[in-house]
Every structure is written in C-alpha cells, then in structure tokens.
Amino acid sequence: MPPPTDDVRAVFFDAVGTLLFPDPGAVAVYTEAARRRGVDLSPDLVRARFWAAYQAEEVADLAAGWATSEAREEARWRRIVADTLPEVGDGLFAELFGHFARPDAWRVDPDAAALFAELAGRGIVLGMGSNYDARLMSVLAGHRELDPLAGRVVVSAAVGWRKPARTFFAEVERAAGVPAADILFVGDDLDNDYHGATAAGLRAVLLDPNARHPDVSDRITRLSGILDRVTGSAG
Ligand SMILES: [Mg+2]
Numbered sequence: 001m002p003p004p005t006d007d008v009r010a011v012f013f014d015a016v017g018t019l020l021f022p023d024p025g026a027v028a029v030y031t032e033a034a035r036r037r038g039v040d041l042s043p044d045l046v047r048a049r050f051w052a053a054y055q056a057e058e059v060a061d062l063a064a065g066w067a068t069s070e071a072r073e074e075a076r077w078r079r080i081v082a083d084t085l086p087e088v089g090d091g092l093f094a095e096l097f098g099h100f101a102r103p104d105a106w107r108v109d110p111d112a113a114a115l116f117a118e119l120a121g122r123g124i125v126l127g128m129g130s131n132y133d134a135r136l137m138s139v140l141a142g143h144r145e146l147d148p149l150a151g152r153v154v155v156s157a158a159v160g161w162r163k164p165a166r167t168f169f170a171e172v173e174r175a176a177g178v179p180a181a182d183i184l185f186v187g188d189d190l191d192n193d194y195h196g197a198t199a200a201g202l203r204a205v206l207l208d209p210n211a212r213h214p215d216v217s218d219r220i221t222r223l224s225g226i227l228d229r230v231t232g233s234a235g
Helices: 026-036 043-063 070-083 089-099 110-119 135-139 143-148 164-178 192-200 223-227
Strands: 010-013 020-022 106-108 125-131 153-155 183-187 203-206
Touching: 010 143, 020 125, 020 164, 026 043, 026 089, 043 070, 070 135, 110 125, 110 143, 125 143, 125 164, 135 153, 135 164, 164 183, 164 192, 183 192, 183 223, 203 223
Parallel strands: 010 125, 010 183, 125 153, 183 203
Antiparallel strands: 020 106
C-alpha cells in the first residue's frame, strides 16, 4: 500500500457503485417491471441483455468523444430499456427512468457519514463526480448523509462531458478549488474513474470490493480505506 500522503486537499467520489447503490438492483427492477406487464423473463437473461446494451452505449460515447447532455442520457436509457426488454416495447421507459430518480430506489454506503465527518475534520474538501443526469440531484436530496458533498457535485450531463474525459475532470478541479494533483478521486470503475482521473493529473484510488483488479496498486476494498491515504492539514 502506498504511504499516507499529506498533500491531498480534496476527495471526490464517484456516485453509483461507490457511494450509491440501487436497491433492489437494476436487474431485479427491470425483471419485476416486465413481470408486471405480463412478461416473465429470467434474471440471467435480463442481466445479459442489460450489460450488452449498457456496453453498446459506452462504445457509442467513446465514438462521440465522451460528449453528453440531458438528452443524451435520456436516449441512453431509452435504448437500454428497449434492448433489455424488447417484449414490453417502449411502455416501460418512463416508469424505469423515473424509478431511478427516486431516493428510495437507492441506498447509501453505511460508512459514508462517518467517513465524511472524519475527512472534514482533517480539513479535506469533499465532492462528487458522476456520470449521470439531473436525476442524481433528486436522489441526493433524499439522502441527507450526502449533504457534506453539496455544492461540489459534478454531473456529466450538466458539464457536457462524461468520465473518463479530461474535460470532465477539469470541472472536478474547478469545483474542488485546489490543483488536480491535490485531489484524490475515488471510484469503482477502472477506466472511467481510475484511469480517467490519473490521466487528467488527479490522484486516484480504485474501490474494488470484490478484488477484481489485483494488478492495480492504488485500490481499496471498502471506503474507509481512504483514511489510510489522506492525512490532511489537521492530521
Ligand atoms: Mg461507479
């Protein structure tokens, strides 16, 4: 493990898969929504279709140079719903898109509140950097334990660029108010979070709870692992 660093002045977190988790998970939500429309599909089939559709949109975003917008995010999810549940047609899109705008569709990592308090006590600026859209703000509004991030939430659809684009991380740097090299970015996606942040000059740590990336040296298996890496001005 790298030694603690006393020059990290800001910690920015990815949202989905890092601080926020859909509960129930997306596959269960999609499967149950189809079932209510009279279409019975196995969760394994829904999972395979969902991830294929999700990856196809990642490829489309790469081809577009990582540009995004509210309209692009809605189009992304409209296609993922259509490709995952073709038997149901377009009727489920609005229901599923709306579902994930609700705070009660998500749970927050139970260690988050204590972690934020400890980091804030060390004088660390806290924020969030997410590939998402305006729905993230309605989700955050329902989870007060994420209030310490308020005012420094960087959302791709609002920025116009998504992770891993350097232009997205430039907006993180602006929101943090400190140089890129003094920001630690924490996320669960190797390409979008870890490689994106480091390529933009930030520090990064990969949240890797299932140890899928043992080759990455800067990784933690739970959020509290950050505390070993951030001394802070008050530490
Ligand atoms: Mg994530």
